[in-house]
Amino acid sequence: MTEYSITLNLQDLCQQLQVSESFCIELVEYGIVSPGGDHPSQWTFDLDMMCLIQRALRLRSDLGMDWADIAIVVELIEERERLRAENQALRQRLARFLED
């Protein structure tokens, strides 16, 4: 059976994304991700956070955005995804209510 893992510490994360620790700290300071733990040495990142950072890196390299803009954009993208999911769930519930 293949083992799975679901959280990374700062060192793992940097290795995984091939970026420096100071770079990740900057992303946290901009509020793009909010890891668990108080101090960088105790930080834990889940895989969604890692994917969020990957998205931020893509937005920076592909669209030439700066971190402040990216922080807003990733927040809006998340909000849009949440609203879409909520809309879909409400439509589904409404359909159950209206069907015979």
Next chain:
Amino acid sequence: MEFKDYYDILGVKPDDDKQTIKKAYRRLARKYHPDVSSEHDAEKKFKEVSEAYEVLSDDAKRVEYDQLRRYGRKGENFTPPPGWEGFSGAGSGEHDYQGDFSEFFANIFGGGFAGAGRSSRGFTGSEDFHSTRGQDVEIEMPVFLEDTLRDEAKTIEYRLPHYGESGRLEDIKKTLRVKIPKGVSDGERVRLKGQGGPGFGNGPAGDLYLKIKLVPHPLFDVAGRDLSLTLPITPWEAALGANVTVPTLAGKINLNIKPDSQTGTRLRVKGKGLPGKNAPGDLYVVLKVVMPRKSDEQARKHWQALAGQADFDPREKLES
């Protein structure tokens, strides 16, 4: 191979300056960026736009491309003219840009080797071909709600892109037995270390990410860890109260419905939602009073008797 008209893709004219091309690229990249766009073929369009900009933003490549463009037209089959030796090497290196570009690009500008593909830092290649980490791969993993109740073993099959020094080779098919941990939620990712694309040379293999997609259930809707079930009841069950059998994910339970219940009333059944990392969610049973499709003579008499006696006006608020 198909000829690509990069000017057409960016919507610019062949004599437009670099600034105009950059502006057109930025606009289209924003429109089609897969992270931002909701267009259905955004990724494909974004790759086209990136490829076009890669060529037209580089003076040497643009000159090279302009020469070739005299021989080809958009959408037509294209063969480089005799004696064409490919991109002469201007730019910053042999594997200058290792995106997942078209056959046309690879043939004209080289770079058949597509590197590690699209990594977290965008399209990146490898200057050190011999120690490149393999590509991370994400696949969607459909999971039934029932399968989240316990650790569940599943067999998955997937394909990995495979690159050799001469370019992209046939995909590798892989089969893996994986454990889907109890309590996974929709959209959550599970990382399988080293099960992604093979590394090059001494480079380690990439990782495989399984993105959990909860399969819609015929009865239950999911909201976070909570489930909701629409429970049809008769008008007399709503009026008099009843004890009814209700399905949950983990088997049936008996539920007490109070007298004078309404459509839309939510009853909470604690702990019968999806399992969580800490505590399980709850099941919300939403009542839906349903009329019989047809009333027989006897039932009609009962309704008539009720109609004659009941003091109830549901349209009270409509009268102003």
